[in-house]
Amino acid sequence: MTDTPFTLPDLGESDSGELVTWLVEAGETISEDQPIAEVETEKSVVEVPAPNAGTVTELLVEEGSTVEVGAEILRMEADESADAESADAEAEPAADSEAEPEPTDQPAEEVTISDERVFAPPRVRRLARELGVDIASIEGSETGGRINEDDVRAVAESTDEAEDGTAGPKPFTPSGKSAVSKDGEAVSGTGITDKSESKAESGPKPFTPSGKSAVSKGGEAVSGAGMADKEAARSAGAVTHAAHYDTAVVAELTDLRAELEPHAEAHGVELTLLPLLIKAVVRALAERPTLNATVDEDDTVTTSDEYHIGLAVATDDGLAVPVVRNADEKTILKLADEIGDLLDRAEAGELTAEETGGTFTVTTPGAIGDEYATLPLDAETASLALGAVELRPVVADGEVVARETLPLSLSVDPRAVDSTEAAAFVEQVVGYLESPTRLLLTLT
Amino acid sequence: MVDGDATETELVVIGAGPGGYVAAIRAAQRDLDVTLVEKGDFGGTCLNTGCIPSKAYITATDIAHEASNAELMGISANPEVDLSAMNEWKNGVVDQLTGGVEKLCKANGATLVEGTARFVDDHTVAVDGSEGQDSETIAFENAIVATGSRPIEVPGFAYSDEPVWSSTDALAATEIPDRLVVVGGGYIGMELSTVFAKLGTEVMVVEMLDDILPQYGSDVTKIIRSKAEELGIEFNFGEGASEWTEADEGIVVESETEDGETSSYEADAVLVAVGRAPVTDTLDLEAAGIETTDRGTIPTDDRMRTNVDHIHAIGDVAGDPMLAHAASKEGIVAAEVVAGEPAAMDVQAVPAAVFTDPEIATAGMTAAEAEEAGFDPVVGEMPFRASGRALTTGHTDGFVKIVADAESGFVLGGKIVGPEASELIAEVTLAIELGATLEDVASTVHTHPTLAEAVMEAAENAEGQAIHTLNR
Numbered sequence: 001m002t003d004t005p006f007t008l009p010d011l012g013e014s015d016s017g018e019l020v021t022w023l024v025e026a027g028e029t030i031s032e033d034q035p036i037a038e039v040e041t042e043k044s045v046v047e048v049p050a051p052n053a054g055t056v057t058e059l060l061v062e063e064g065s066t067v068e069v070g071a072e073i074l075r076m077e078a079d080e081s082a083d084a085e086s087a088d089a090e091a092e093p094a095a096d097s098e099a100e101p102e103p104t105d106q107p108a109e110e111v112t113i114s115d116e117r118v119f120a121p122p123r124v125r126r127l128a129r130e131l132g133v134d135i136a137s138i139e140g141s142e143t144g145g146r147i148n149e150d151d152v153r154a155v156a157e158s159t160d161e162a163e164d165g166t167a168g169p170k171p172f173t174p175s176g177k178s179a180v181s182k183d184g185e186a187v188s189g190t191g192i193t194d195k196s197e198s199k200a201e202s203g204p205k206p207f208t209p210s211g212k213s214a215v216s217k218g219g220e221a222v223s224g225a226g227m228a229d230k231e232a233a234r235s236a237g238a239v240t241h242a243a244h245y246d247t248a249v250v251a252e253l254t255d256l257r258a259e260l261e262p263h264a265e266a267h268g269v270e271l272t273l274l275p276l277l278i279k280a281v282v283r284a285l286a287e288r289p290t291l292n293a294t295v296d297e298d299d300t301v302t303t304s305d306e307y308h309i310g311l312a313v314a315t316d317d318g319l320a321v322p323v324v325r326n327a328d329e330k331t332i333l334k335l336a337d338e339i340g341d342l343l344d345r346a347e348a349g350e351l352t353a354e355e356t357g358g359t360f361t362v363t364t365p366g367a368i369g370d371e372y373a374t375l376p377l378d379a380e381t382a383s384l385a386l387g388a389v390e391l392r393p394v395v396a397d398g399e400v401v402a403r404e405t406l407p408l409s410l411s412v413d414p415r416a417v418d419s420t421e422a423a424a425f426v427e428q429v430v431g432y433l434e435s436p437t438r439l440l441l442t443l444t
Numbered sequence: 445m446v447d448g449d450a451t452e453t454e455l456v457v458i459g460a461g462p463g464g465y466v467a468a469i470r471a472a473q474r475d476l477d478v479t480l481v482e483k484g485d486f487g488g489t490c491l492n493t494g495c496i497p498s499k500a501y502i503t504a505t506d507i508a509h510e511a512s513n514a515e516l517m518g519i520s521a522n523p524e525v526d527l528s529a530m531n532e533w534k535n536g537v538v539d540q541l542t543g544g545v546e547k548l549c550k551a552n553g554a555t556l557v558e559g560t561a562r563f564v565d566d567h568t569v570a571v572d573g574s575e576g577q578d579s580e581t582i583a584f585e586n587a588i589v590a591t592g593s594r595p596i597e598v599p600g601f602a603y604s605d606e607p608v609w610s611s612t613d614a615l616a617a618t619e620i621p622d623r624l625v626v627v628g629g630g631y632i633g634m635e636l637s638t639v640f641a642k643l644g645t646e647v648m649v650v651e652m653l654d655d656i657l658p659q660y661g662s663d664v665t666k667i668i669r670s671k672a673e674e675l676g677i678e679f680n681f682g683e684g685a686s687e688w689t690e691a692d693e694g695i696v697v698e699s700e701t702e703d704g705e706t707s708s709y710e711a712d713a714v715l716v717a718v719g720r721a722p723v724t725d726t727l728d729l730e731a732a733g734i735e736t737t738d739r740g741t742i743p744t745d746d747r748m749r750t751n752v753d754h755i756h757a758i759g760d761v762a763g764d765p766m767l768a769h770a771a772s773k774e775g776i777v778a779a780e781v782v783a784g785e786p787a788a789m790d791v792q793a794v795p796a797a798v799f800t801d802p803e804i805a806t807a808g809m810t811a812a813e814a815e816e817a818g819f820d821p822v823v824g825e826m827p828f829r830a831s832g833r834a835l836t837t838g839h840t841d842g843f844v845k846i847v848a849d850a851e852s853g854f855v856l857g858g859k860i861v862g863p864e865a866s867e868l869i870a871e872v873t874l875a876i877e878l879g880a881t882l883e884d885v886a887s888t889v890h891t892h893p894t895l896a897e898a899v900m901e902a903a904e905n906a907e908g909q910a911i912h913t914l915n916r
Contacts, residue, residue, distance in 0.1 A: 113746040113790045117809075117817065119854055119879035122790075129786035144852030146879045 003057050005072040008039065009048060010153070016068045017041040019061050028056050030076070037073065045243045045409075053079040111135075120147035131156035150418070158299055158415040244422045245409035248433040249394055254404050256436050260332075267333055274311075275335035277386060278362065279439055280432035282307045282328045285360060286442075288425045290417050291382040292359050301381065301416040310358030311339065312383075313346050320346040323358040362386060381416040384429070385409045406433060450581040453479040455782055456569055457554075457588045458561045458727070461488020463759030463771030464590030465545050467779045472552040474783035479582055480549055481571050483560040483726075487542040488592050489760075490768040493612040496541060498632075500534040501615065501639045502799050509642040517838065525643055528618040557582070563732035566752055586754045586782045589734075589742060590775065591727060593720035593760035598627060600687040601716050607695045608688065609715040611636060621645050621712040625697040627685040629656035631798040633717035634668065638801050641675040648709050650699050654681045660804055664861050667841050668800050675801070683707060688714055722761040737763070746788045748778040756781070770794050793857070793876040797866035802842045805869035808857030808876045811847050820850040824882070824906025826898040828862045830913050833893040839863040844902040846872060846882070853881035855903075864895050871899050882906050 008017070017039040024036045035047035036056075058075045061067055111129050114136035118125060124147055128135035133156050140147030250273075257273055264271035285292040285307060293303040307328040310321040322342040324335060345351055361383040387407035394403040408429065412422045432438055457468045460482035468480040485492050511521040549556060557580065559571035569587070570579045595610040597603060603610045609617070611632050620643045626633045629651035641647045649656070655665050656672075656679070669679065683699040686706070690696075694712040722741045729736060735751045736742055741763035748756040756778040759771030773791060780787035795807040814821035827843045828834035842862025848855050858872030875885050885903040890896050904910040 110747075111788075113788050117792060117856065118790075119852075121878045125790050126786055129788055129790075144849075144854055144881070146854075 003075055003077050005060075006051055006074050006076055007070050008067050008073050010069055016066055017046070019063060019065055019067050019073065020045065022059055022063055023047070024050075024056050024059075024074075026056050026058055030054060030056060039067065045245070048073075050076075055079070118147070119145060120152075124149050124152055128152045128156075150420070154418050157418070243409050243411045244419070244426050245407065246426045246430050247392070248406045248408065248430040249403045250389055250406045250433050251404050253406075253433055253436045254389065264333060264336060269333055269337045270340055271332075271336050272339070273389065274339055275332045276436060276439075277433070278309055278324065278327050278335060278339075279332060280429055280436070281360070281362060281384060282309065283432055283439060283442055284425055284428040286328065287428060288421060290421060291412070291425055293381045293416060294359075294379040295381050295413055295416045296379065299415050304359040306359060308358040308360075310361035310383075311342065311346075312361055312363040313343060315347050315349065317349055320349075320351060321358065321361060322346045322351050360384070380413075382410060382412045382422070382425075385411070450568065450583040451479070452583045453477050453555070454584070455479070455586045455588065455779075456481060456561070456582055456584040457590060458569070459488060459590035459592055459759075459761075460486045460545070460549070460556075461590060461592045461759060461771065462490045462768040463592070463775040464488070464588065465549055465775075466772040467588050467590060467758060467775030468549055468554040469552045470776050470779035471782060472549075472554045474779065474785070476779075476783055478554040479557055479584070480554045481557045481559060481561040481569070481582075483558070485542050486546040486549070487538075488590075489594075490771075491541050491545065492538055493615055495768055496538055497534050497615040498611070498635055498639070499799060500537050501530065502635065504530050504533070505639050505642040506801070514838070525620065527620050527643070531616065531618050534615070560726050562726060562728040563730075563734070564728075566732040566755065587732075587756065588748075588775070588778050588782070589727065589750070589755065589757040589761055590759050590771070591723040591761045592771075593722050593766060595717070596719045596721045598685060598716050598718055601627070601685065601714065603716070607711075607713045609713055611715070611717055614640075614715050617713075623694065623709075623711040623713075624648070625650060625685070625709050625711040625714040626717065627697075627714060628717040628719070629653070629679070629681075630717060630719065631657060631800075633715070634672070634798065634800050636715060636717065637677050638672065638675065641672070641677050642801075647675075647677045648680065648711065649677060650680045650683050650685050650697070650709070652682070652684045657798065657800075657804070660798075660806065660859070661810065663843075663845075664804055664859065667802065667861050668804065671801055671841060680707065680709075685714070685716070720760060720766055722763070724761060739763070746790065747781045748774050748789060749781070765794055765796065767794065767796060791877065793873050795869045795873045797869065799866060802839060802862045803860075803865035805860045805865040806858065807869050807873040808855070809847055810857060810859065814847055814849070814856045819856060821847050821856065822850040822906050823847050824902040824904065824910070826901035826905060826910065826913060828895070828898060830901075831893075831895060831898050833895050833897070834863060836893070837863050837895075844868065844898040846885070846899065846902040846906055848882045848903075848906050853883055853907075855880055855882060855885060858899075858902075860899075862895070862898075868896055868899060871896060 019037055020040045021038040022036070023038065024030055024034070030036060030050045030053065032051070032053045033049040036050050037048045039046050039048055054076045056074055056076050059073070060075065061071075061073045067073055109132040111132060111134045114134070116136055118135055119140065120128075120135060125135055127149060128138070131152060133152055135147060135152065138147050138151055138155050139145055141151050142148055253273065253276060257271060257276060261271050289303040290301060292307060293301050295301045306326060309324045309327045311324065312319055312321050322345070324330075324338055324342065327335060330338070342351070359380065361380060363383070363385040385408065389404055389406045391402045392405045393400050394405060395401075396403070408426065410422055410426050454477040455471050457464045457471070457478060457480045460468070460480055464480065464482070465486060465488075468478050471478045487496075488494075490496060505525075508523045508525050511519065511523045514521070546556070557571050559573040559580065561569045561571045564570050564581065567583055567585070569582050569584065571582060572579045595603070595612065601608045603613065614636050621640070623646045624640050626637045626647060626649045629649050633649065633651075634656055637647045637649055655662070656669060657665050673679070680699065682701050686698045686700045688695050688697045691710060694710060695714065697709045697711055697714050699707050699709070722739070724736060724740055724742065729742070732755060733752050734742060734755060734757075742750055742757035742761055744750055744757050744762050748758050748762065750757050758774035758778050760766040762774065773794075774789060777787045777789050793808040795805060798804040809817065809821075811821040811823050824846045825843055829840040831840070834840045839862065842860070842865065844862070845859045846855060847857040847859075855872065855875040857876065858869060860868050860872070871885070874880070882903045886900055886907060888900065890900045901910050901912055905913055905915055908915045
């Protein structure tokens with residue numbers, strides 16, 4: 001058993017972050033991929049997974065301190081039997097990559113260099129090797145299929161556990177053809193290849209422009225071919241769970257609710273903010289389909305064109321998640337009515353099985369207590385936690401003033417949703433919450 | 445082998461040429477304990493008997509040649525060349541560089557050992573010092589073989605004979621021969637032919653193939669050949685040198701065609717430059733279980749590993765391309781791999797330069813290679829006669845050609861013939877490595893008036909919008 005240091009892995013968007021919370025302590029036995037620390041960057045909180053199983057010997061960084069990517073944060077004794085096991089599981093064709101158990105912190109699986117021309121700068125090609133990704137299998141997001149750092153990270157994060165990662169379609173093939181079908185139905189590629197394809201970007205995008213996972217529309221499952229081995233990405237320190245947060249100034253929204261309240265009352269319905277929040281979320285989901293989706297063990301992402309919104313609420317018996325089905329098709333009045341009923345019955349423990357199983361989950365305002373909260377994701381690709389609406393200091397016109405604000409934090413599975421997309425979604429929800437009259441434009 | 449205390453090292457590098465010394469420095473930078481073994485002078489062939497001395501001679505003879513051929517510019521001169529003094533100056537340059545390399549290796553913390561290394565087993569080398577000194581045993585965890593290459597001998601032409609020159613001998617000559625037969629029209633033969641032709645030597649090239657530098661294509665070779673003929677170099681294609689004999693005055697070199705026709709050339713010396721062979725005979729590779737190819741080179745994977753994982757091979761001994769800068773890059777890759785980094789030999793282009801008059805430089809794919817690789821190549825060209833700067837240097841032969849993919853615009857290759865081609869190719873190589881497009885190159889402001897503008901113009905021409913040439 002050797003005592004090896006573990007360094008802060010790449011956080012995706014920042015070179016450093018604040019180590020907010022240690023999730024393990026010295027002497028603790030940990031398993032591979034177990035979250036060991038929460039690190040906060042400018043716009044997100046990420047959980048750092050353990051590189052392998054073993055025993056923590058020493059924490060090298062105090063909570064609250066800022067840590068650079070690559071800095072040593074803890075020391076651990078790797079569990080040798082676990083090492084051997086995972087090496088076996090990876091079924092290395094040649095034994096050459098395990099020359100010696102060197103104390104490097106980047107034990108990514110070795111990628112063979114293709115003879116084919118690759119259009120990516122040297123540092124991006126090196127990053128791909130570092131993350132165990134075969135760059136020749138990546139479809140770059142830049143013009144002509146040029147590959148950038150984000151493309152490599154996206155593939156590394158969404159790598160496929162079941163598939164070997166060698167069968168993926170080639171990226172920029174000189175003939176310019178790769179596996180993309182007309183209206184983005186069944187796609188077994190990692191991005192847009194054909195130029196004509198990128199013109200049709202007005203509708204909901206079947207896949208992200210950064211060449212993320214293969215995603216199909218309308219509930220049709222598509223395998224994420226072309227991904228390198230997921231274990232490789234994990235062992236390389238890829239972050240497996242990410243959060244994005246923001247705050248909306250909701251004065252207009254609370255005014256609107258106050259204005260509508262007596263009208264709702266006339267229908268015998270108590271109007272809270274929640275139905276309005278859900279409308280905003282559903283609207284934003286319609287524009288970002290990968291967040292209204294599930295991802296399975298094979299990293300296959302299946303989007304849904306139905307919007308069943310789970311509401312995570314704290315009850316005396318623990319967390320309950322009643323679901324508002326087809327939230328997009330219901331009026332605010334109807335939503336308010338249903339939510340009132342669902343929450344009452346959740347509280348009373350009277351939910352039926354049919355009333356669970358959403359496509360996206362929202363925690364009700366303040367339900368978890370904290371301003372920011374992240375939820376376990378389950379099979380869903382994303383969930384949104386809404387904080388309590390309170391007067392908080394806001395800078396407006398250069399002065400600090402008190403405004404009613406609503407903190408929100410989005411938790412995503414990076415295999416399906418990249419950070420750019422997640423941030424864009426949050427921004428969109430904030431936009432609707434700050435100017436709720438915009439929702440009228442898409443009223444059905 | 446010697447019993448007793450073996451020195452232990454994490455990495456032993458065998459050979460301190462442009463592959464080995466670079467590998468040693470990079471490994472030392474990565475905090476590896478490095479031992480660098482060199483039997484001769486630091487810097488290897490490149491610094492001592494290759495790139496550097498030949499370039500020194502090329503520059504010096506160019507000055508003499510230019511001065512005596514500048515009547516058009518209003519300059520008349522008849523420079524006198526003292527080859528012995530030129531040789532001394534060249535040696536000074538070499539000494540400065542090799543001394544600098546040795547200091548750099550030391551300053552970076554590499555342990556230097558003088559002698560010839562041979563493998564005892566796959567974790568031990570013995571280093572034999574000069575003149576019966578005891579050999580030193582070094583136990584290593586990793587090794588990098590960087591022993592380079594040496595000139596190939598042609599049967600009947602032993603370098604040990606005075607009038608038979610290898611390139612090394614040619615670069616050490618202290619008297620200008622009146623007549624010189626050069627066997628081999630490759631880049632070494634052509635560079636040295638040019639040097640001696642400019643010194644006034646009557647140069648006769650004997651080449652087995654039917655062109656010089658055939659790998660560069662006829663668009664290149666016709667320019668080089670015509671300039672060489674202007675300098676008085678005589679070409680004899682389709683002939684192989686068979687033997688040489690002493691004559692009343694100097695020597696006679698015999699050659700033979702495939703059909704058995706013979707010719708003889710009277711000369712004062714014969715320079716044999718038919719290629720270079722890897723140096724492995726001193727290594728006892730078998731003791732370490734290292735395999736070689738039929739050519740004697742050591743095959744490696746993209747991490748520069750030999751069939752024995754912890755032993756790497758780089759540079760000429762690892763086969764083509766036998767170029768100093770390729771060796772250096774391979775050395776960096778090997779050192780970083782040993783240090784556990786995700787390095788690999790993944791370069792998209794290894795540029796090559798020939799310092800003939802005019803110079804030749806290439807990088808990446810030719811149009812034909814691009815087509816074969818499945819691209820739809822477009823070629824842009826800028827002849828130097830349309831370059832203002834080229835006109836002011838008095839050298840307008842040649843062109844810049846840039847090859848790109850028509851659909852994506854990605855730069856795939858470049859071929860430059862002309863003044864400073866060896867410098868100009870760097871921009872094209874960078875474009876290839878970065879995945880830059882024609883538009884990127886064409887949109888970059890280039891200093892005026894420079895030869896480098898021709899690269900921009902060639903890119904614009906490929907896009908059909910060059911300013912200084914007609915776009916057809």
